[in-house]
Amino acid sequence: MRPGFSRRKRPAWRTVLYLVLAVLLLPYGLTLLYAVVNPPSTLMLWRYATGQRVARTWVPLSQIDSSLALSVIVAEDGRFCDHFGVDLTEIQNAIVDAEGLDDVRGGSTITQQVAKNLFLWQGRSYVRKALELPLALWIDLVLSKRRVLEIYLNIAELGPGGEFGAEEGAKRAFGRSAGNLSAYQAAILAASLPNPVTRDAKRPGPGLRRLAGLYQRRAAGAPEAAACVRQKR
Structure with missing residues (x-):
């Protein structure tokens, strides 16, 4: 009986294995599609599914103020133009500095955050990483x-009420388009990115304003940080 039982079970295990592989490989196929299709984030999909508000207006990078692109890069991933999706130096630094620091970014690059926001879940875990x-x-x-x-x-959460993307974040915080921001307003939005619920760009507290000032100064001193995303003429 045991050999027959094994034969009956083997196809079921293969089916489970194929399903698991399909789930794991699906994001890699979707990434190719997202070269031309504008995607939602997993958090946006979750909010849709649970009946919560989602406000997102997709705008191309050419219509987003260059000061915001630069501010986000210097705030989130200063070597964005130089690494290959993963910044090994920042990961090493995050491991060394993580103990006792509640606000550590975990060495995540912008590309890693895109991977998480598009295909994975929020929160920290070794499996997700x-x-x-x-x-x-x-x-x-x-x-x-x-x-x-x-x-x-266009997928980053930029407001406490279900606002996603630069356009909705800028409209809520400043009453203007993402293509018409001052350098300081851009820095405020960039500084709110880790948690726009507690770091409200519309009502920035002293800590958020200080951080925005820091990012504004960094951006002014490092325009080359965004060289790889400037539109070629």
Whole structure:
């Protein structure tokens, strides 16, 4: 009976294995599609599914103020133009500095955050990080830096009421388009990115204003940080 039982079970295990592989490989196929299709984030999909508000107006990178693109890069991933999706130096620094620091970014690049926001879940875990790293490498390989940043600026949560993307974040905080921001307003939005619920760009507290000032100064001193996403003339 045992050999027959084994034969009956083997196809079922193969089916489960194929399903697991399909789920794991699906993001890699979708990444190719997202070169031309404007995607939602997993958080946006969750909010849709649970009946919560979602406000997102997709705008191309060419219509987002360059000061916002630069501010986000200097705030989130200063070597965005130089690495291949994963910044090994920042990961090492994050591991060294993580103990006792509640606000550590975990060494995540913008590309890693795109991988997480598009395909994975919020919160920290070793499993999520293990899935995130190869996805970030793949995203950097098949998408241009401009497209990666464009996706990020259109799926990032930028308001406490379900506002996603630079356009909705700028409208809520400043009553203007993402293409018409001052350098300081851009820095405020960039500084709110880790948690726009507690870091409200519309009503910035002293800490958020100080951080925005820091990012504004960094951006003014490092315009080359966004060289890879400037539109070629």
